[in-house]
Amino acid sequence: MGTVLPSHASVVVIGGGIMGCSTLYHLAKMGVGDAILLERNKLTSGTTWHSAAQVRALRHSHNLTRMIQYSVDLYSQLEEETGQSVGWIQKGSLSIATTPDRMTHVKRQEALAHAYGIEAYSVSAGEAKERWPLMNADDVLGAVWSPDDGRVSPSDVCAALVKSAKGMGAKIFENTGVTGILTENGRITGVETTQGTVMCDAIALCTGLWSRETGAMAGAEVPALACEHFYLLTKPIDGIVGNTPTLSDHDSHLYIRDDSGGLLVGCFEPMGKPIKPGVLDETFEFGLLPEDWDHFEPMMELALNRLPALETAEVKMLLNGPESFTPDGTFMLGETAETRGLFLGCGLNSVGLASGGGAGMNLAHCIVHGHTAYDLAEADAKRFAPIYNSLEHLMARAPEILGTHYDIAYPGKQLSTARNLRALPLEDEYKAAGAHMGQFYGWERPLYFGKTTEPRMTFERPDWFENVAAEVKAAHEGAAIFDASPFGKIEVSGPDAEAFMLKTCAGYMGRKPGSAIYTSVLNERSTFESDITAHRIAEDHYRLFVGTAAIKRDLAWFRRHSEGFDVMLTDSTEDYAVLGLMGPESSRIISEVGAPELNELGYFKVGPAHIAGKHVRAVRMSYVGEAGWEITMKAENANAVYAALTAAGAKPAGMFAQTSMRVEKGFCAMGHELDGDNTPVEAGLLFATRKSGGFIGYEALQERLANGAQPNVVSLTLDDESAMPLGHEPIYLDGEIIGQTSTCAFGYRIGKPVALGHVKTQVADGARVQLDIARQMFDATITIGPLFDPDGSRMKP
Numbered sequence: 174m175g176t177v178l179p180s181h182a183s184v185v186v187i188g189g190g191i192m193g194c195s196t197l198y199h200l201a202k203m204g205v206g207d208a209i210l211l212e213r214n215k216l217t218s219g220t221t222w223h224s225a226a227q228v229r230a231l232r233h234s235h236n237l238t239r240m241i242q243y244s245v246d247l248y249s250q251l252e253e254e255t256g257q258s259v260g261w262i263q264k265g266s267l268s269i270a271t272t273p274d275r276m277t278h279v280k281r282q283e284a285l286a287h288a289y290g291i292e293a294y295s296v297s298a299g300e301a302k303e304r305w306p307l308m309n310a311d312d313v314l315g316a317v318w319s320p321d322d323g324r325v326s327p328s329d330v331c332a333a334l335v336k337s338a339k340g341m342g343a344k345i346f347e348n349t350g351v352t353g354i355l356t357e358n359g360r361i362t363g364v365e366t367t368q369g370t371v372m373c374d375a376i377a378l379c380t381g382l383w384s385r386e387t388g389a390m391a392g393a394e395v396p397a398l399a400c401e402h403f404y405l406l407t408k409p410i411d412g413i414v415g416n417t418p419t420l421s422d423h424d425s426h427l428y429i430r431d432d433s434g435g436l437l438v439g440c441f442e443p444m445g446k447p448i449k450p451g452v453l454d455e456t457f458e459f460g461l462l463p464e465d466w467d468h469f470e471p472m473m474e475l476a477l478n479r480l481p482a483l484e485t486a487e488v489k490m491l492l493n494g495p496e497s498f499t500p501d502g503t504f505m506l507g508e509t510a511e512t513r514g515l516f517l518g519c520g521l522n523s524v525g526l527a528s529g530g531g532a533g534m535n536l537a538h539c540i541v542h543g544h545t546a547y548d549l550a551e552a553d554a555k556r557f558a559p560i561y562n563s564l565e566h567l568m569a570r571a572p573e574i575l576g577t578h579y580d581i582a583y584p585g586k587q588l589s590t591a592r593n594l595r596a597l598p599l600e601d602e603y604k605a606a607g608a609h610m611g612q613f614y615g616w617e618r619p620l621y622f623g624k625t626t627e628p629r630m631t632f633e634r635p636d637w638f639e640n641v642a643a644e645v646k647a648a649h650e651g652a653a654i655f656d657a658s659p660f661g662k663i664e665v666s667g668p669d670a671e672a673f674m675l676k677t678c679a680g681y682m683g684r685k686p687g688s689a690i691y692t693s694v695l696n697e698r699s700t701f702e703s704d705i706t707a708h709r710i711a712e713d714h715y716r717l718f719v720g721t722a723a724i725k726r727d728l729a730w731f732r733r734h735s736e737g738f739d740v741m742l743t744d745s746t747e748d749y750a751v752l753g754l755m756g757p758e759s760s761r762i763i764s765e766v767g768a769p770e771l772n773e774l775g776y777f778k779v780g781p782a783h784i785a786g787k788h789v790r791a792v793r794m795s796y797v798g799e800a801g802w803e804i805t806m807k808a809e810n811a812n813a814v815y816a817a818l819t820a821a822g823a824k825p826a827g828m829f830a831q832t833s834m835r836v837e838k839g840f841c842a843m844g845h846e847l848d849g850d851n852t853p854v855e856a857g858l859l860f861a862t863r864k865s866g867g868f869i870g871y872e873a874l875q876e877r878l879a880n881g882a883q884p885n886v887v888s889l890t891l892d893d894e895s896a897m898p899l900g901h902e903p904i905y906l907d908g909e910i911i912g913q914t915s916t917c918a919f920g921y922r923i924g925k926p927v928a929l930g931h932v933k934t935q936v937a938d939g940a941r942v943q944l945d946i947a948r949q950m951f952d953a954t955i956t957i958g959p960l961f962d963p964d965g966s967r968m969k970p
Contacts, residue, residue, distance in 0.1 A: 178346060179209065181372045184540055185364050186210040187351055187387065188379035190221035191327060191525050192518045194334040195533025196377045197343050203541045206342035211366060213350040214458040216335065219381045221327045222459055223494035225404060225439055226526040227419055227428065229266055229322045231286050231293065233582070233901065235913070236547050236850075238289045244530030248325050257333035260326025266419040267296075267304050269316040275424050277632045278581045279317045280947040281899075286319065287945070288903040288913055293319045295948065305420050307412050307482050322419065324430070327526055350455060354391040354515075361391065361514030375514040375540050382453055382497050384505075384519035385562070393509040396557050397520035398567035399448040399495040400575045401462055402439075403469050405476070407486040409434030423579035425475035435489065436480065440472040441523070445575030447568045448495055462493040496523050498571040500561045500591075502578070506532055507539050507554040510729040516540050517554040523578060544696065548849035555726040558595075558615040566591045583630040584899050585620070585637070585829075587611050597658050598750045598811035606825050609637070614722045616659040619827040632897055632947075637829065638919070644826035645833060645921040648799050652756035653826035654818055655796075657803060658811070661724025662749055663717040663731065667740035670713045677734050677869060678707070679853065679862045686711050689777045689792040691861050693853050694730070695870030699877055701847045701856075703727050708779045708792060708805075716745070716805075720843050734869070750811035754823060755801035762821040763802065766814075771802060785810075785817035797831055798838035798922075798961055833918040836927050839888050839959035845900075845915045846886050846929055852877050855931075857884040883935055888956040889914065891926040891944065896951045898928050898944055905943040905950070906936065914944065922961045928953075 183205050186197045189212030200208040212218070228245055232238045248259050270276035279295075286293035294317065301316040302308060335345055346368065353365035354376065363372040378395070380387045388395030413431045420429040428439045446468060453460075466473075469491055477483050499505060499520040509515045518536040521528055532552075535545040550556075560566060570591040580586070594615040597603065603610075608619035609628065621640045628636040647653040665674065674682035680692025686709050694703040703723055708716045719727040724746055732742055754762065763771050768782035774793040781790050787810035791802040806814055819825070841847050841856050852870075853862050854877055862874070891898065898917035903910045912932035920927035928944070936942070938957040943950040 178349070178366065178369045178371050179207070179344070182207050182209045183373065184208040184375045184377060185371055185373045186377040186379060187364070188212065188381060189216040189331070189345070189347065190219050190379065190381050191331055191529035192381070192521065192533055193377070193379035194331040194338070195529045196379055196518055196536045197345070198334040198338040199534045199537035200540065201338045201341035201343045203537055205541060209344045209346060209371070211349045211351060211364070212345070212347045213455060215347050216345070217328050217331050218458040220494065220496050221331065221525060223461065223492060224327045224526050225428070225437060226324045226327050227266075227322070227430075228324055228527045229319070229419070230291050231282055231289070231319065233285070234551060235289055236549055237551070238291065239547065240531030240535065240549070241527050242291075242531070243534060244527060245321070245323070247530035248330060251330070251333040251337070255333045255336045257329065257336055258326070259330045259333050261323060262325075262416050263321065263323035264416050264418045265318060265320040266322035266421060267301055267316050267318055268421040268423065269301055269313050271312045271314060271422075271424045273314070274581055274632060276314050277947045281582070283317045284903055284945040284948055285901055288901070288910055291319065292321055293317055304418060307480055308420060309479055309481055324419070325526060330526070351387065351390070356391055356512060359511070359513055361512060375516060377516050377518055377536055377540060379518040381519060381521070382495055384497065384517070386450060388509070388515070388517070391512045391515050393511040393515050394557065394559055394562040395505065395517060395519065396562040396567060397497045397499050397505070398571040399453060399497050400571050401446040401448060401465070401493050402496045402523065402575070403465070403472070404437055404439030404492050405469070405473070406432055406437055406489040406492060407435035407483070408489050410436065410482055410486045412482060422479050425479060426472060426579055427476055427479065429476070429480065436483070436486065438476045438480070438483070440469070441575055441578035442468070442472055443576040445572035447572050449568070450564065453495060462495060464491040464493055466491060496521075498522050498574045500557060500567070500570050500574065502574045503552050504528060504532065505554045506536055506549060506552040507545065510555040510725045513733070522574065544698070544849070548700075550844060550848055553726060555729055556722060558725070560594050560615045566594065581630070582899070583632065584897070585628060585635060586630055593617060597656060598808045599656060599815050602812065602815055603825060608825070608827065611828065613659060614724070616721065618659060619656065619825065621827040621829050622825055634895070634897070641827070641829045641833065642921050644824065644830035647824040648756045648797060648826055648830065648834065649922055650757065652754060652758040652762050652801070652823040653830070654815065654823050655753035655755060655826050655831050657751040657753055658749070658808070659721040660751060661719040661721065661727060662745045663719065663724075663728055664743040664745050665715040665717060665731070665740055666713055666743075667738070668713060669738040669740050670715055673735060673738040673740045674707065674715055675867055677731060678705070679868045679870065680707075681863060682707065684709060687779055689779050689794060691777070693858060693862060694727070695852070695868065695874070696849070697870055697873060699852045699870035699873035700849045701843065701851065702730055702849070704841070704843055704847055706794070708790070710779070710790075718751075723843065748808060749805050750808045751803055751805050752811070752815065752818070753796065753801060753803045754818060755795055755797050755799045757800065758822060759801040762818060762823055765821045766817040785813040787813050789814060796840060797834035798959070798963060799834070832916065833921055836888075836916050836918045836929055837920045837922055837959065837961035839929065841886060841929070842916065846931070851885075852882065854878060854882040855885045857886050885912070885931050885933070887930055887932055887936060888958065888960045889928040889930055889942070889944070889953045890920070890923065890956065890960055891928070892952045894925060896926045896944070896946060898926055898946055903945045904930055904932060905945060906940065911936065911942070920960060927960055
C-alpha cells in the first residue's frame with residue numbers, strides 16, 4: 174500500500190470495495206498509471222466484505238447482461254493473471270416457480286437468456302428436486318436451470334484486482350479519509366484527505382453506503398440510501414456435501430446456498446428497513462447492525478417451508494449488513510450533471526459483486542474515453558430528478574426498492590411509495606376523469622382513464638385494455654388530448670443560437686423562425702445522445718423539447734458543448750404545459766375554440782394563437798399517427814385551454830394509448846429503439862440528418878455509411894390476438910435468433926398485438942418470423958415502415 178500521498182494524480186478513486194478496486198484495476202489497464210485509490214478504513218470494509226457474492230449473469234437488458242458476463246470472464250482470468258485465488262465456484266443457479274405468473278416470469282427470463290447467449294433451460298419440479306434434494310418441492314410448478322452462474326469470495330476478488338493494479342503502477346492508500354472535494358468553475362480539481370491534499374483531474378466516487386454524502390461534498394446529487402439486509406447462517410447440517418447451486422425462491426423472497434457445510438438463507442423482504450444518514454459513521458468498518466429476528470421472522474417461516482432441514486439446524490448468526498439502494502433499483506454510473514470530472518460508480522442495489530467487474534470496466538472507460546464501452550443509459554448518473562435526492566423521498570422509496578429485487582415483471586407495474594412528488598397543471602381535471610397515474614421523473618402522468626381502482630397485475634389481457642381502446646378510438650375517430658407537459662423544455666437564446674444548434678444537432682436547424690425541426694443529437698461516435706424537437710421561435714431563440722427523464726442529462730450535454738458560443742441555456746420545463754390535440758375532429762375543435770388560423774399551419778410549422786383567450790403556440794405535428802397539433806401554453810393557462818378543448822368534444826387519453834399508436838406509426842423512442850449503440854442509419858432516421866455536415870458526429874456517421882450500415886428497426890404484427898409481448902422478446906427466423914423486440918403494445922387500429930424491434934440481418938418486407946414469449950412461439954409478420962399510416966405522413970422537417 175502507498176505511504177505518502179502524491180501531490181497530483183490523474184484520477185482519484187474514492188472507496189475500496191469491489192467497485193473501487195475494479196475501477197482502479199481497469200484504469201491501470203487503460204494506461205492511467207498514476208491513478209490512486211483512497212479508502213477511509215481498510216479495503217472491502219463497508220458492504221463488500223459481507224456480500225453473499227452471487228454472480229448471476231442474466232439481467233433484463235442485453236448490455237446489463239453483457240456487463241455481468243464480463244465480470245464472470247474477469248473473475249475467472251484474475252486467478253491466472255495474478256496467482257491470487259478469487260474463490261470462483263461455478264455450480265449454477267436454480268430459479269423455482271410456485272405460481273403460474275412466476276412460471277411465466279422465469280420462462281420469459283429463459284427466453285432472454287437464449288437471446289443473450291446464456292445457457293438456461295426449463296426443468297420440471299422433479300428435476301429441480303434432484304438438483305436441490307433438501308428442498309420441499311410440493312408446491313413447485315417448475316424451474317429454470319442456469320448452469321454457468323456461480324459465486325466468488327469478495328475479499329479475494331478485491332485482493333486480486335488490487336494486486337494487478339499495483340503491478341501496473343496504481344497506488345492504494347488505506348486509513349485515508351476524504352474530508353473535502355475541491356472544485357473550480359463546476360469542475361473537479363482535487364481531494365482533501367486526512368493525510369493531505371491530492372490535486373486531480375477526475376474522481377471515481379465508489380463510496381457505497383456513503384455516496385450521497387460524499388457526492389454532496391462536490392455539489393452533486395447522488396440519490397442512494399442504505400437499508401438493512403439480512404441473511405441467516407447455520408452451522409453444518411446433514412445433506413450439505415460440497416458446494417451446491419444457488420436456489421432462488423423468489424415467490425418467498427429467498428435465495429439459498431451452502432456455506433461452510435451449513436446454509437446461507439438470504440432475503441429481499443417486501444419492505445426493507447432504511448438507515449438514516451449518520452447512523453453509519455466513519456467508525457463503521459467491518460461492522461454489522463444488530464440482529465432483528467422480529468423483522469426476519471416472516472422470511473424465516475417461508476424458509477422453513479422451503480427447507481424443512483432448518484427446523485433442526487443450529488443457527489450461527491443472523492447477519493444484518495447494510496447495502497445501498499437507488500430510487501429505481503439500478504446502479505449509478507458515469508459523470509454527474511452538476512460537476513465535471515466527478516464520476517459515479519455506486520448504488521449497486523445488492524448486485525455489487527456480480528456487476529463490479531463489468532461496471533468498473535465501464536466506469537474506467539467513461540473516465541478515459543468519455544463514454545461507457547456500450548450503452549448503459551439505464552444506469553446513467555444523470556437520470557434522476559433532483560427531488561429524488563431528498564432524504565424524505567429516499568427513506569420512503571429505498572425500502573420498497575429492496576423489496577422489488579425479486580418482483581415479477583408485470584406490465585404496467587408501478588411503485589407505491591414516494592408518490593405525488595410533482596403534479597401536472599391539470600392534475601385535478603385528470604383525477605376527475607378517472608385517471609390512473611404512473612410516475613415518471615417525479616411527475617404523475619395519466620396512463621389511462623376511466624378506472625379508479627388499482628389494476629390487477631397479470632400477464633394476460635390487462636384490466637385497462639378496453640379503457641385504452643376507447644382512448645385510441647377517440648383519437649382515431651374524434652379527438653383526444655395527450656398531455657406532454659412533463660417533456661423537458663430548454664430555451665436556447667442569443668446571437669449564436671443558430672450556430673450552436675447547427676453544431677450540436679444533426680437536423681435541419683437553420684430553418685426559418687416559425688419552423689419545428691425533429692433532430693437527432695449525436696456524440697462523436699455518431700450514436701444517439703438524444704432525439705428532440707426544436708421550435709425556432711425567432712432568429713436568436715429556439716425552444717427544445719426533450720424526453721421527460723432526459724432533461725437533466727440533455728441540459729448538461731448542451732451546456733458542456735456551449736463553450737465558445739454566445740448563447741444562454743435555460744430550463745423552462747415547469748413554466749409551460751403542452752397538450753397534444755390529435756384526431757380527425759381536431760380541425761373542427763381548433764376552430765370552435767377560437768384558433769382557426771392554426772388550420773392554415775403547414776406540417777412542422779409553429780404559430781401563435783389564442784384559445785379561451787389564452788396565448789398558445791402550436792406546432793402541426795403528431796406522435797400518434799393522427800392529424801393534430803402540439804399546443805404549448807403557460808402552465809397557469811392549461812386549465813382554461815383544456816376546458817375549452819373538452820367542451821368542444823376532445824377526450825383525454827393516456828400514455829398507454831400514446832405508446833400503442835406510436836408503435837403502429839413506427840416512431841422510434843430513446844431508450845427503446847434509439848440508444849448510445851446505434852446511429853440514425855440503423856434507426857432509419859437519416860432523412861432527418863443534414864447531408865452538409867457540420868454537426869458533432871458527422872464524420873463518424875459517414876464512416877458508418879461507408880462501412881455498409883443499414884436500417885435495422887422493423888415493425889411486427891402478431892397473428893394471435895391474445896399474444897402479450899412486453900419487450901425484449903427474441904425474434905426467430907427459420908429457427909435462428911435475428912433480433913429482439915424493443916417496444917410492444919396492442920395495436921387497436923389494426924386489431925393485433927404489435928411491436929418495434931431490431932434485427933441483426935436485413936429482412937424482407939412481409940417476412941414471416943416468430944416471437945418467443947415465455948418459451949411459446951408466436952407467428953408474426955415483419956413490415957418495413959409503419960403498420961398504420963392514415964395520411965402517409967412521416968416525421969420529416
